[in-house]
Amino acid sequence: MAEKVLELKNLQAYYRHLKGDVKAVDGIDLTVNRGEIMGVAGESGCGKSTLAYTLINAPAHLKHMGGEAYLNGKEIMSMSSGEFRKLRLQNISLIPQYALDAFSPTKKIKTHIRDLVRQHGVSPNDEFMEKVKDRLKIVNLDPSVLSRYAMELSGGMKQRVIMTISSVLDPDFLIADEITSALDVTSQRFVANMLVNLRDKEIIGSAIFITHDLAIMYQIASRIMVMYAGHLAEVGPAEEIMHNPKHPYTEALISSLPRVGIQHTDTRLHGIEGTPPDLTEIGPGCRFRFRCSYRTDKCDETPRREQVGERHYTACWNYEQVGSDSNDEQ
Amino acid sequence: MGKYFGKKLIIYIITFFIAVTINWLAPRFIPGDPVTSLLAQYQGPAAGRQMLETRLRTLFGLEGSLIQQYINFWANLLRGDLGRSILQFPREVSEIVKNNIIYDIAVLLPAISLSWIVGNKIGAMAGENEKIDRYIMPLFYGFVSSPYFWFAIIVVFVFAHSLGWFPTARAYGAGVRPAFTLNFIIVFLRHWFLPFFTMFLVGLGQWSIGMRNMVIYEIESNYANYLRSLGARQKLIRNYAFRNGVLPQVTGLAIQLGQIVSGAITVQVVFDYPGLGRLMYQAVQQQDFFVLQGAFLSLILMVLAANFLIDIIYMFIDPRIRLSYSEEE
Amino acid sequence: MAEEKTGNPEQYTSQGILKTVFSRLKRNENLYLAFTNPKVVFGISLFSAVLLFALLGPYFTEYGINEFAGIGSPASRAAPSGEHPFGLTMQGYDVFTRTVHGLRATILVGFVGGLIASFIGLIIGLIAGYRGGMVDEFLMGLTNVFLTFPQLPILIVVAAYLPYRGIIHMAVLVGLVIWPWTARAVRSQTMSLKNEEHVALSRISANSTPRILIEDIAANMFSYIFMVFILQYMGTIMATVGLEFLGLGPTRGVSLGLVMQHAVQSGALYLGYWWWGILPGLFLMLMIFSLYFLNTGMDEVFNPELREL
DSSP states (O other): OOOEEEEEEEEEEEEEETTEEEEEEEEEEEEEETTOEEEEEOOTTSSHHHHHHHHHOOOTTEEEEEEEEEETTEEOSSSOHHHHHHHBTTTEEEEOTTGGGOSOTTSBHHHHHHHHHHTTTOOOOHHHHHHHHHHHHHTTOOGGGGGSBGGGSOHHHHHHHHHHHHTTTOOSEEEEESTTTTSOHHHHHHHHHHHHHHHHTTSSSEEEEEOSOHHHHHHHOSEEEEEETTEEEEEEEHHHHHHSOOSHHHHHHHHTSOOTTOOTTTSOOOOOSSOOOOOBTOOSSOTTGGGOTTOOGGGGSOOOOEEEETTEEEOOTTTTTTTTSSGGGO | OHHHHHHHHHHHHHHHHHHHHHHHHHHHHSSSOHHHHHHTTOOSOHHHHHHHHHHHHHHTTOSSOHHHHHHHHHHHHHTTOOOBOSTTTTOBHHHHHHHHHHHHHHHHHHHHHHHHHHHHHHHHHHHHOHHHHHHHHHHHHHHHHSOHHHHHHHHIIIIIIISOOSOOSSSSOTTOOOOSSHHHHHHHHHHHHHHHHHHHHHHHHHHHHHHHHHHHHHHTSHHHHHHHHTTOOHHHHHHHHHHHHHHHHHHHHHHHHHHHHHHHHHHHHHHTOOSHHHHHHHHHHHTOHHHHHHHHHHHHHHHHHHHHHHHHHHHHHOHHHHHHHHHHO | OHHHHHOOGGGGSHHHHHHHHHHHHHHSHHHHHHHHOHHHHHHHHHHHHHHHHHHHGGGGOOSOTTSOOSOOOSHHHHSOOSSSTTOBOTTSOBHHHHHHHHHHHHHHHHHHHHHHHHHHHHHHHHHHHHHOHHHHHHHHHHHHHHHHSOHHHHHHHHHHHOSOOOHHHHHHHHHHHHTHHHHHHHHHHHHHHTTSHHHHHHHHTTOOHHHIIIIIIGGGGHHHHHHHHHHHHHHHHHHHHHHHHTTOSOSSSOOHHHHHHHHHHTTGGGGTOHHHHHHHHHHHHHHHHHHHHHHHHHHHHHSGGGOOO
């Protein structure tokens, strides 16, 4: 049986606001095995980045409200902050959205690295720095970047330096949060491939790759989770999700993808009508029902998770209809 | 680097140029002729009055065309000639200024640097520690809300009058002669302490508040979040935040210097402590216009020199200045 | 909607009115946050209290500012009492009377001077930030020159030669010196606003530059300008009382700085007349103090990252 690196059980995390709770992550179940790259997809505001913050560095007003998260079998939500601090970088690590802005402007790159590993009891001696230089070569960077300040590096270079730093202590689990969004197309592909490369070299044990770009996700993810408005919509092997979606939202997402070689005279590019619901004080029921063409009365109840294939689950009452009728011809 | 200094120098030169021009313009173009108002105090025979008037007009450089007057004004200045005092004639203004500026430096240099250093430390603590923030910061807001002279009045009343711990007035006692003896040094320090203390406390409030806001901002910034996500302890993040928060504080020091020096003028008046400020005050009261102008110009020069010093320091502590200006060249 | 027609009885009770006010405010989140922020509320209350004190104070005294109100010497006879709540000066003037009148004059100078400074700074900042290039270089150079100047000395030199100084002279003089703060702040805001879509749209629609500056840029930093004005008001007041204290305030009437100058010159502090030197300044300090709180509170409202949660 595969080794579970991360396991979420009914995880809930809400933003506390003056006007009430924003239920950004509301009952997520997920398992990530060693060697897997789990893609997390969904439109902005669906809770995918919040999920990342919940797991590694929640801001003050984001509160864990229920459920568990196990990292290598240890529950991390109830852990003291001192205890969890030690797991960071060594066991769980993050490549943040704001990679272009993640360095202190007055410290050299190597100072960041040295200071960080010292916090985990690792001495940044010559041997260690040699290893860092080798790692930089993997991402196609010259070791001289170590003596530079962030302002001397281009966006793509910063992104690769961050990848090196975040994986420098070989974490079991890496969260890659929108790492391609700020880059141009060629750099996007390079960075995404680097993530696979890190996994293949067993520098990282497994990863979740958060993006709204389904095309690039499909290229590197072994499994995909689709989130909608804080709920899990569907999770399963990448192939199945892309070619045999069992949730109306997944289906809509995929049909909204532009296809190369097809002009708009042949097929209209369509988006999904409507906007995601306000997550403040939202009640029970399927959260996609307001935009869903498969909607029935049953949808006013929160859907159960149904297994629809090998490690493939969907949260839809009417999943049997999805993909089976003429819905994609609109 | 050259460009960085070049830009700064131009601004300083223009500032100095404007200051000199204001000095030149003020007696000529502001309604109310200084010569007439000085003559009003003369109570001798009429013949002497005529002579005095000619004399004063020459002293003010009010003869010849305006352009000629302006050139003469600059020429005298560049020779280091600030004119002579009207009241203590024929003492040279430059000499009077020299005797006073020592006291400005003796009070301001330690007061500003110490309040800056201590204020930054306390501010950084307040940015993180809610208790310090809640109890000490309102007090500091009280300090910075006080006009310097009002704060000085309270200090005089409490420490000199009520408690009687310190003497005030003059830099040392009336009967004491300056000498390098322990006794003199103690007397000197006792007179020096309250003006220093006043400037220090107001400055302390100012720098703490500035640093507190900077640290709060820095601790929420992305690099701090990244460090935290990767398991850095609060202490490391604090160090990083402090290092970056100090930069605007250095710039702030340069910008605030003018205000601080302005405050020092009134503080010297309250303590009757020597310095360019008290000198200006006395010159205004006695209508000793040359002393007023000389003291004004010296104050400006002092502020500009300090500004330039801070620019040099800033270049060393902010890598961005070094990098951005060296790449352009 | 029937409810609205018949009228909701609750809307006439004070609680009901408060409720409607807050529900309206809630729709405008910033205003709502401003009026529920303790620092803003504290600042506004204290400021209004000082303002009321200055406005109404003169009606609570029967003396004139230069009227002999009682024997002021020795100090023990001049101390605050029921008759003279703020005590007397050595010359026998009523300190309360002089304080409230002086406070009025100082507030007026601060207000007018602050307006002038904000106006100059706003124009220079808007133009520099919007035009950029050489115009920006020049205007910012000018701003930096004025910023480097120590304000009080320059004011002293100019004021010393003025034979007559009225309140408006003072305000103009101070306003002309302290505008650079506004210019810098407004410039940086303008630079970030000018690249926004609605400004670009306005530019494409061939609107004139002044119109873009006023309608599309200045209008969008109203809250910011308000905060800058508060700072300028504080700056003007501080510079003004400094001048007054050196005897260079308005030549007629009384000002706060003047009252305290007399106290210091008469050596009142060494004779124990603390009320004469300290009480007049206390109200000034409280006013500036309240404005600091107001500004810090507003900063929290408009810059969410400073908000306490």
